[in-house]
Amino acid sequence: MELLLKNVSAGYGSGKVLDSIDLSIKDGERVFIGGRNGSGKTTLLRVMAGLINCEGSVTINGNDLSKMKRRNVAKLIALMPQAGEMYFQYTVYQTVLLGRYARTDGLFGGFTNRDREYAEECMENCGVYELKDRLLGELSGGQLQRVLLARTYAQETPFLFLDEPGSSLDIKYRAELCDYLGKWAEGKTATPYGDVRNTIVAVFHDLGQARSICSRTVLLKNMTILADGPSSEVITPEMLEEAFDFDVAGYIERQVIVR
Amino acid sequence: MKEQGIPDNRNNSRKAAGIGIALSLAACLFILLLAIRAGSVYISVSDLLKIIGSHITGKPLPADVDPMTDSIFWTIRMPRAITAFLVGGALSLSGAVMQAVLQNPLASSYTLGVSSGASLGAGIVLLCGFTLSGLEGFMLPLAGFVFGLITVVLSILLASRIDRSVSNQTIVLIGMVLSLFVTGIMNFMMTFYGDRSKQLWLWMTGSFSARNWTHAAILFVTGIAGFVIFFMLSGRLDILTFGELQASSMGVDVKKTRITAILVASFLTGVSVAFAGVIGFIDLAAPHIVRRIFGPSHRIVIPMSFIYGGAFMALCDLAARTVLSPREIPVGAVTALVGAPFFAYVFFAKGRRKV
Numbered sequence: 213m214e215l216l217l218k219n220v221s222a223g224y225g226s227g228k229v230l231d232s233i234d235l236s237i238k239d240g241e242r243v244f245i246g247g248r249n250g251s252g253k254t255t256l257l258r259v260m261a262g263l264i265n266c267e268g269s270v271t272i273n274g275n276d277l278s279k280m281k282r283r284n285v286a287k288l289i290a291l292m293p294q295a296g297e298m299y300f301q302y303t304v305y306q307t308v309l310l311g312r313y314a315r316t317d318g319l320f321g322g323f324t325n326r327d328r329e330y331a332e333e334c335m336e337n338c339g340v341y342e343l344k345d346r347l348l349g350e351l352s353g354g355q356l357q358r359v360l361l362a363r364t365y366a367q368e369t370p371f372l373f374l375d376e377p378g379s380s381l382d383i384k385y386r387a388e389l390c391d392y393l394g395k396w397a398e399g400k401t402a403t404p405y406g407d408v409r410n411t412i413v414a415v416f417h418d419l420g421q422a423r424s425i426c427s428r429t430v431l432l433k434n435m436t437i438l439a440d441g442p443s444s445e446v447i448t449p450e451m452l453e454e455a456f457d458f459d460v461a462g463y464i465e466r467q468v469i470v471r
Numbered sequence: 472m473k474e475q476g477i478p479d480n481r482n483n484s485r486k487a488a489g490i491g492i493a494l495s496l497a498a499c500l501f502i503l504l505l506a507i508r509a510g511s512v513y514i515s516v517s518d519l520l521k522i523i524g525s526h527i528t529g530k531p532l533p534a535d536v537d538p539m540t541d542s543i544f545w546t547i548r549m550p551r552a553i554t555a556f557l558v559g560g561a562l563s564l565s566g567a568v569m570q571a572v573l574q575n576p577l578a579s580s581y582t583l584g585v586s587s588g589a590s591l592g593a594g595i596v597l598l599c600g601f602t603l604s605g606l607e608g609f610m611l612p613l614a615g616f617v618f619g620l621i622t623v624v625l626s627i628l629l630a631s632r633i634d635r636s637v638s639n640q641t642i643v644l645i646g647m648v649l650s651l652f653v654t655g656i657m658n659f660m661m662t663f664y665g666d667r668s669k670q671l672w673l674w675m676t677g678s679f680s681a682r683n684w685t686h687a688a689i690l691f692v693t694g695i696a697g698f699v700i701f702f703m704l705s706g707r708l709d710i711l712t713f714g715e716l717q718a719s720s721m722g723v724d725v726k727k728t729r730i731t732a733i734l735v736a737s738f739l740t741g742v743s744v745a746f747a748g749v750i751g752f753i754d755l756a757a758p759h760i761v762r763r764i765f766g767p768s769h770r771i772v773i774p775m776s777f778i779y780g781g782a783f784m785a786l787c788d789l790a791a792r793t794v795l796s797p798r799e800i801p802v803g804a805v806t807a808l809v810g811a812p813f814f815a816y817v818f819f820a821k822g823r824r825k826v
Contacts, residue, residue, distance in 0.1 A: 281724070298713075300712040300713075302768065306766075313707075
């Protein structure tokens with residue numbers, strides 16, 4: 213299965229954020245998307261998930277995302293958003309269960325026992341099972357992030373798009389996140405098109421986390437792709453300096469963490 | 472990471488919700504009974520049941536019931552109380568849905584200009600004496616309904632013209648702008664027809680006096696239809712409260728769901744405004760209180776909003792016609808006078824559930 217972007221441009225209002233991007237992501241890949249603030253990482257994820265309008269074409273398996281039913285897209289691609297404010301106080305359990313929505317059917321669309329079990333499993337994998345009766349407003353930033361991650365897993369899709377999944381997590385949970393994502397990426401997910409190898413596309417600010425999970429790196433700069441290739445070749449001192457406009461490697465070297 | 476022996480309390484919380492629902496239904500029936508019985512003419516419960524029984528079965532009234540009592544309760548009080556209940560239920564339902572769709576627990580269908588549009592329609596009829604033959608008695612509700620709906624459709628059309636994805640801010644802003652504009656036209660008109668503005672004022676503050684079974688029947692049918700549609704949308708409404716992007720990524724067709732929900736909610740509000748005038752506050756307060764008690768899941772919020780809104784309205788109408796009897800207070804004034812402090816208390820009181 214291939215997700216293909218051809219000549220894609222996108223923006224908000226009159227401001228352009230992405231300019232004629234070409235990108236192909238095949239199932240089984242683990243792609244890190246990097247770049248400075250405002251370089252278009254989040255917009256790229258949203259475009260790839262078919263969530264915002266864009267010029268050019270975004271297709272999955274040859275099907276135009278903008279012409280597919282949202283419910284069918286949601287069975288292939290799940291996007292974990294950056295946590296925003298929650299206005300309605302659902303419990304953790306209700307929130308994660310809503311991730312199963314695309315798989316419900318019937319006029320009244322109730323959840324089945326399998327949906328409940330799957331949601332519970334996702335909560336356990338993200339370490340939020342103990343919080344299941346808490347309200348979203350009572351959670352810390354890191355807890356909320358893990359709940360959103362669990363809800364994203366609950367969609368049971370082969371393509372997992374993550375927008376800074378570790379930004380509010382403590383160091384232990386970050387390590388667990390990396391372990392779990394690595395393990396998950398080995399597997400396959402059943403879809404209407406047969407079993408598809410699990411695929412990760414993620415925005416990280418922690419380069420170590422990015423390196424440990426993703427074998428491919430795409431760096432964005434000035435609305436376009438600056439570099440795209442195996443992480444070991446793209447994540448070099450020169451390339452990082454080019455992408456971030458400062459001496460990243462030197463900065464990392466100067467950091468004293470544990471000695 | 473699952474610890475051993477964590478009790479699955481899903482059954483417990485279901486049981487609690489079940490008890491809550493049963494208590495609410497009982498309270499609602501009690502209030503309805505109170506709204507029918509209270510007043511200057513007394514009736515015993517058994518006589519009331521005899522009257523209802525004779526009308527439902529078509530059998531003649533038992534000899535021990537005064538025909539005068541029958542006419543007071545069957546043709547005046549019961550349709551009035553039931554109309555009030557159905558209007559309250561419909562307003563509260565549409566409020567609950569608007570809040571989910573606009574992702575704002577403090578929004579209401581009045582946000583989109585339903586009430587100002589409806590007021591303008593009623594104003595045109597009252598002030599200019601405009602009428603259609605055969606529909607003389609229904610001109611006021613008809614115009615109110617049509618103008619309310621036109622205002623909403625206009626806001627949606629304008630919003631989708633300006634912003635292809637029809638985002639919340641656009642809808643709310645356009646609704647506000649249109650409301651102000653329409654109110655401006657209304658005030659402009661009133662300067663020319665000052666002599667009839669009292670009648671218009673009466674309508675704009677709401678009343679249930681002299682409502683009959685036809686009103687109740689129409690409201691019943693539209694209320695049930697709206698309820699079923701919203702109940703079917705409840706999963707999508709839950710997801711929509713997380714915002715457009717998240718809802719879309721979870722598989723909801725945001726634009727379609729939002730427009731359907733807004734149109735049905737406006738329809739319900741339009742019909743209510745048409746039959747009872749403009750009554751604020753219930754559509755805001757009732758769903759809010761329901762979420763406090765039962766949580767935000769729309770599978771419970773939708774039915775309970777109907778019950779709570781209906782009961783609250785029946786109670787307010789009861790107050791409207793009895794407190795200063797024989798004088799009647801506009802029911803819109805009662806909902807605001809009773810509701811505002813109560814709502815403020817609920818809103819500011821420290822509770823576990825914030826919304």
